[in-house]
Amino acid sequence: MRIHLFAAASLLALVPLVAGAQRPSGTPKHRPIYDQATEVTVKGTVETVTQHEGRRDRSGTHLALKTEKETFDVHVGPSWYLTQNKISFAKGDHVEVIGSQVKIGDANVLLAREIKKGEQTITLRNAQGIPLWSRGPRS
Numbered sequence: 146m147r148i149h150l151f152a153a154a155s156l157l158a159l160v161p162l163v164a165g166a167q168r169p170s171g172t173p174k175h176r177p178i179y180d181q182a183t184e185v186t187v188k189g190t191v192e193t194v195t196q197h198e199g200r201r202d203r204s205g206t207h208l209a210l211k212t213e214k215e216t217f218d219v220h221v222g223p224s225w226y227l228t229q230n231k232i233s234f235a236k237g238d239h240v241e242v243i244g245s246q247v248k249i250g251d252a253n254v255l256l257a258r259e260i261k262k263g264e265q266t267i268t269l270r271n272a273q274g275i276p277l278w279s280r281g282p283r284s
Contacts, residue, residue, distance in 0.1 A: 179275075184243065189213075190239055192236060217242075222257065222278055234260075244256050
């Protein structure tokens with residue numbers, strides 16, 4: 146009988162931990178996955194540069210990139226990674242982006258793998274789409 150009470154008490158103690166681990170409503174269940182099958186190269190002009198708060202209070206850089214046909218929401222990568230690689234983006238910059246077109250909810254976005262700005266090129270992901278910052282130092 147004591148073993149059953151102990152087991153029941155242990156399970157009840159885990160309920161708040163499991164409930165606390167659930168994501169808040171509106172939070173994506175997974176990060177977007179780079180898909181080589183949807184890789185495109187686009188050229189355009191940066192309309193806006195925004196910082197989005199991510200995990201552990203680190204910000205990620207996004208570009209609104211206007212091409213001849215449409216405007217892309219380009220997910221660039223962590224802001225610290227751009228700083229570390231001595232590149233920045235501003236409104237009016239002409240860039241070429243190689244990336245994967247994916248859906249996040251109802252939105253179409255472009256996960257950048259490489260961005261060329263003038264004579265500068267930053268590689269953000271390897272050929273398989275794995276982020277290069279995932280193993281790098283964080284400041």
